[in-house]
Structures are given as C-alpha cells and as structure tokens.
Amino acid sequence: xxENTKKIINELIEKNDVCLFMKGTPEVPxxxxxxxxxxxxxxxxxxxKGINVLENxxxxxxxxxxxxxxxxxxxxxxxxxxxxxxxxxxxxxxxELQEKFTKEKIAYKN
Numbered sequence: 629x630x631e632n633t634k635k636i637i638n639e640l641i642e643k644n645d646v647c648l649f650m651k652g653t654p655e656v657p658x659x660x661x662x663x664x665x666x667x668x669x670x671x672x673x674x675x676x677k678g679i680n681v682l683e684n685x686x687x688x689x690x691x692x693x694x695x696x697x698x699x700x701x702x703x704x705x706x707x708x709x710x711x712x713x714x715x716x717x718x719x720x721x722x723x724e725l726q727e728k729f730t731k732e733k734i735a736y737k738n
Contacts (some may be wrong), residue, residue: 633690654678661713673737676732
C-alpha cells in the first residue's frame with residue numbers, strides 16, 4: 629500500500645470516533661452489507677463518518693491491507709477495527725456493540 633494512502637486512511641480513522649468504510653454513502657449505500665451496518669448505526673443514532681470506497685480505488689484497496697481484512701464494509705470505533713457486516717450484526721444482536729459504545733463514551737440511543 630502506498631504511504632500516502634495509508635496516511636489518508638489513518639487520518640480518517642483518527643478524526644472520526646466511528647468510521648465506516650463502505651460502498652456508497654450512508655444516505656445511498658451501494659451494497660446490502662454496507663446498508664446493513666449503516667442501518668444499525670442509524671438505528672442506534674450513532675454519529676458516524678461513512679467513507680465511500682467506490683470514489684477512490686486506492687482507499688478501496690488500501691483499507692483491505694490496512695486492516696488485513698479482505699472485504700468491505702469495515703467498521704472502526706475509536707481507531708479499533710471492529711469487523712465487517714456479519715461481526716457487526718452479531719455484536720448488535722448480542723448488545724456487544726452497544727456495550728462498546730458505552731465503554732468508549734460514544735453517544736447512542738437504546
């Protein structure tokens with residue numbers, strides 16, 4: 629991965645407590661998995677930054693190397709890689725995602 633791409637990804641994760649690398653935008657997701665995570669975050673009324681990887685192929689490929697995770701979407705909370713769609717859905721259903729937000733002092737609605 630190019631050093632500049634790594635720097636951009638790092639800055640996005642640093643500046644946003646909840647950062648979702650996704651296909652499309654939170655308003656118009658371009659895949660079902662991105663839609664699912666986006667909807668969970670919206671349901672919890674979490675303030676999050678959606679990064680549309682379809683707009684930048686270097687970020688699209690770079691985020692996979694950055695996290696060592698082969699698929700998109702990818703969710704980061706307070707600079708920590710949480711996972712993709714299946715992991716986030718499971719965490720939400722088990723209330724682990726909500727516990728993580730509480731622990732990290734990120735506002736959400738129950």
